[in-house]
Amino acid sequence: QDVKVIGVSIPAATHGWAGGMNFHAQQAVERLEEVYPQLDFVLATASDPSKQVNDIEDMLATRNISALVVLPFESEPLTGPVKAVADSGAWVTVVDRGLAQDGIEDLYVAGDNPGFGRVSGEYMVSKMPDGGKIVALRGIPTTIDNERVDGFQSAIEGSGIEIVDMEHGNWNRDDSFTVMQDFLSKHPQLDAVWASDDDMAIGVLAAIEAAGRDDIQFVLGGAGMKEMIKRTADGDQMIPANVTYPPSMIATAIEMTAVGLTSTAPVAGTFTIGSVLVTQDNALDFYYPDSPF
Amino acid sequence: MKLTLKQVDRSFGAVQVLYGIDIVLAPGEVHALIGENGAGKSTTMKIMSGYLAPTAGQVLLNDRAVTFADSQAAEAAGVVLIHQEFNLAEQLTVEQNIFLGHEMKRGLFLDKRAMRDKASALLKRLDCNVSPTATVRDISNPDKQMVEIAKALSRDARVLIMDEPTAVLTAREAESLFTQVDRLRESGVAILFTSHKLDEVKRISDRMTILRDGWVVGQHPAEDMTEDAMATAMVGRDVSSLYPVRTRAVGHDKVLTVRNLTVPGYADGIDLDLHDGEILGLAGLIGAGRTETMEGLVGLRAATGSVNGKAPFPNPRAALDAGIAYLTEDRKERGLLLSKGMRENLTLQSLSDFTGLLIDETAEDAALTRAIADFDIRAPHRAVTVGNLSGGNQQKLLLAKTMLAQPKIVIIDEPTRGIDIGTKQQIYEFIHALAAEGKSIIVISSEMQEVIGLSDRVLVMREGRIAGELSGDTITEDRIIRLATGLDGRKDAA
Amino acid sequence: MSAKLDLRVLGPILALVALIVVGALLNSNFLSAGNITNVLSRSAFIGIIAVGMTFVITSGGLDLSVGSMAAFIAGLMILVMNGLLPTLGPGVALVLVGMLAALLAGTIAGFVNGFLITTMRIEAFIVTLGTMGIYRSLVTWLADGGTLSLDFGMRTVIRPIYYDGILGISWPIIVFALVATLGEVIMRRAAFGRHAAAVGSNDQVARYSSVNVNRVRMLTYVFLGILVGVATIMYVPRLGSASSSTGVLWELEAIAAVIIGGTMLKGGFGRVWGTVIGVLILSLIDNILNLTDGVSPYLNGAIQGVIIILAVILQRERKADG
Amino acid sequence: MSAKLDLRVLGPILALVALIVVGALLNSNFLSAGNITNVLSRSAFIGIIAVGMTFVITSGGLDLSVGSMAAFIAGLMILVMNGLLPTLGPGVALVLVGMLAALLAGTIAGFVNGFLITTMRIEAFIVTLGTMGIYRSLVTWLADGGTLSLDFGMRTVIRPIYYDGILGISWPIIVFALVATLGEVIMRRAAFGRHAAAVGSNDQVARYSSVNVNRVRMLTYVFLGILVGVATIMYVPRLGSASSSTGVLWELEAIAAVIIGGTMLKGGFGRVWGTVIGVLILSLIDNILNLTDGVSPYLNGAIQGVIIILAVILQRERKADG
């Protein structure tokens, strides 16, 4: 019987969330190769959009892929090349960041970045009904980050919460530690921090702790890193909540693609993985101690 | 074309090195500029050719005052300088160097064939058979000098200035150069040259200017001056007895026994013995492999055979630890760090003697003071960058550096290259003094007189082998040449 | 001597051949026309830049800014084309204007680097590290942190520049081949190539030989800037967008290709055809890693590192003894 | 001559003073003890590494691998401590073992670079570009793409190494000061410093002067490797974790600091105190940008670039005339 090849193209593990996503992709591939002897997987990781396009070209030219699962590094540059794969007749699954053109992919497993920002903002408002001063850390300058920040800003609009400073922490612990130290020097009084990502939250917390500041009531990270979820579950006052953006969505996508390729089950369409608010009440539902993230 | 310097002064910072220099270079005349190391010869020449500007005074071309913005401007006006130190791009080929900045073109492209042919012709005129396609890094020093000369000849100079062009040449090569100089003189080129080899000055020049400490102390037609008179005029004292008399006999203890030393590609089966207090001359034509043999001996090159019954030294440190030091013939590329000061250079080889936990800078300073006195090093000031020392003073510093390591055996490759006659005498005395202390010296020299005047015994090398040994009365110019050229001695030399 | 020379010449070629053999053994499609076209076309960006980098390095310089410069020029080219789209309409004229803008920007960027390095006499490393940060920042700022995208209608017009060609050979390959040939000819057959090597070997000597050292240095940077412009002209049609992640690390790849090809980092000797081989080696490593399973993708970087070092071991000089 | 010398000496100091004045004018907290401690402590990692880099560059070398090396060593140190925690328990002994592991790994890593560069005679640029990829890959692989975190109990034990100190001066600052002082003394007053400068100035001359050139070169890389280990020992206690994003671009920052400080990239002359000033300049730029409003954060990189170039313009040599 014919062996079909599924290509998986994802960004390299350059920061925590992406690392988790890489981990889930590899786990899924290993697991599914066992389950489906008639499937072969090719996994490539790219450090920039151009390299990702190369990877996809190579899969098409040399590996005869029947399906492609792609988490685009960026939407715009990947749109054309992914379209070429779709045009070749292969199945296309897009994950997380959408393409710039509608209707190319067969299946879209979507993360919801504006939603991520909105949920985060709404939580802030609920925690600080009378308003307050916060600082925000942004990710690597990308569309994702822009969407999240926009979502967040519109959610806090008119609430009396004021973002007094915002800098890029680049989804990186060290960068956000540095930025937060300087924010603390600059602003003698703050009420909360929107770290927008759990790696950044770790840097922020370390800076606050070292400065011994007790004006800041809490830090809101995001993406559901296991250590942070654990602290929320344990009732840590500084980390009362989290907003999910599960890196495991890649595994979901690979699995659905495998099912689609090997059965007649209907898997096409859009499958949105919403960003959910995690609090102490539901934290254990989102706690995966075996994941690296 | 006539070039004139009128009342030219030059200072470097606070230090004045030229005072009111007046010189006229006439077309069709060879003018010699002589003087002690540091007298200001190179500086004068650089001013004439646009490399330096005078601090006061004028440069005139055909009696019209000119100001050269840079050397290119001078060259465009027909004034070309051959530097004392090599001025070649090491990674480029001979032909690329000769035509650098003046490439011949056919349309948009280089006319490589024409340049190669012309380069060959120029080199042939100089009896130099180095290949135009050889990389300069890989050719010998004399060949580099010939390339420099070929480069200058290719520029169609009307005024040709040569700063110690023969320092690295053998008598034979120098003779080829002088043939070209004669030709140029006849075609009306004005020529200025300098050399510390006074016989050459006598041989080739029509007039001479003598510099001392930056002042012109005499200008004479060449026929009025004997070599002795020149020496006395330069140095200010009589230097007619150049070579001192030996005061102590050669010892009986062998301090060095070399057997079957082979440096692949350069030397084959070299045997030699050296006694305490002995001065051994190593003669031969350039390219005979003397340098490489000695470099092999002290661990600077891979070599096989035995040295004092053991394998050759693995590196120069080991040789030095055994009391053997080698002083290179190439002071610019191998001898001195030109961008550093005198102190750092002086102590580089013997730094451990100045270092406990830290370097004792006071002791270093004291050593420099002693070296300056012992070797008569004339520097504008103590903090001078070594590259700004005059060529001869660089050589003296190099000698001082080697001696500071207190070797028991010193191998000196071309000890007096570029050294003025007064200092030469000092260096010879120094070598004798070393021998009198019981140290042993090997002198490699392309100056026949030097080998003969200094050595107790002479080994002659030819094509990588020892062609013969001379001692006592048998050390004559004729015998050396016969051995060096293969007329006498081992015929199996390969 | 000659053995040494041969190894330095053969080294990169041997490494390339070895990689091709490995590739062919690993995957039967490796030598397919499709794969070869892919690899060669995508090599063109770094390749075109690396040809210019060969001159810069040969003359003793360095340019760390090329990757960011490419990103910035790509962004600019997109902005210009989007901006003029309403006036000129989506056609060849607009494409030409875009190209012109890219070339002009490249020239100016190269000039700025050259000016700071030659006239202002600042270390090339510092200047281009500085401009690297500046261009990267500017493109991020132009894109407002996101992506600058070419108008979608325009993309179909410009796409053929990357994907089409003549006689089955795609444009990027043709342009790369032309640039490389021109570079090789200039390096070996024009006075400029010699002067660049002379300046890199010993700038004093070059100056004394009537070579206008500053002019030569300046020209190498301008030449490189223009080639960054050319590379960008090939790049924009491929992805139709530019962002802060465009061209990241291209500078290191280009420099690595130059050195793998046998040009000396200290200057004085350059070999354009060697650079081309260096570029192909680097592209093939990526391509081959994509042909195989079984290696953890986390280790790709390690394998690349090992192969780069091995490729250069093949051409190292013998132990120096003199 | 003396005016020129003064400028080369004063240049970096002037740039630093200018930055401090600007910082103090822009924000009143700039000169607070807290902010100064923050900036100096953060500078320590790059600073300690840059001191080692000064020796490497002075002797004519280069090391692009230090950032990845730091990440790898940090990862290793965490793994070793986590692994031995059950045996040794969370205490000083375990911390010492972790430190030892970091120093050992640094020594070996430096030795590997040095070996490939000296004995195998491969360009330092290529070797360290290769090992840069290798270490980065290895730490990603060790961390399974994610983050290696020190056991939580252990973290409290080790934390003081970054955050505590004596007499109000934090450990990283103390260690940085010690390393810098030691480096300065070695560079100026020890035979090794002289030898490094001699090798970088002209390795032939050094060889003919009985200096063991390969040994000196090798030692500079080993010395740098050890200092990367020391920097890592300061780094791990700060956040208790390491990942593939640890130490990214540290190599460029360290090299930039060295050159801003007045050491010559071509080798032959090095100045450790200059490097320290270079490091401080780079840290202060970041700090000031964070303390200031009104500039789009997208443009931070551009401002950094401009200031780096300006800092070096202050100390450029006069126009050479030969």
Ligand SMILES: Nc1ncnc2c1ncn2[C@@H]1O[C@H](COP(=O)(O)OP(=O)(O)OP(=O)(O)O)[C@@H](O)[C@H]1O
């Ligand atoms: N760039 C410079 N800076 C400082 N001093 C210099 C410089 N160039 C030359 N000098 C000094 O000027 C003096 C004259 O040097 P010059 O090279 O002209 O001597 P010279 O007569 O050619 O000696 P030699 O026979 O040794 O070559 C020396 O004391 C030298 O140190």
Ligand SMILES: Nc1ncnc2c1ncn2[C@@H]1O[C@H](COP(=O)(O)OP(=O)(O)OP(=O)(O)O)[C@@H](O)[C@H]1O
């Ligand atoms: N047969 C030859 N033909 C051409 N070049 C040669 C030949 N033999 C040696 N050479 C080159 O000539 C140069 C001088 O050789 P070497 O230094 O051994 O000679 P030497 O006897 O020490 O003479 P000197 O020290 O006076 O230059 C070397 O660099 C070598 O490469």
Ligand SMILES: O[C@@H]1[C@@H](O)[C@H](O)OC[C@H]1O
């Ligand atoms: O890489 C990004 C991650 O760090 C963020 O938290 O979520 C979205 C991802 O694409």
Ligand SMILES: [Mg+2]
């Ligand atoms: Mg002179």
Ligand SMILES: [Mg+2]
């Ligand atoms: Mg010799």
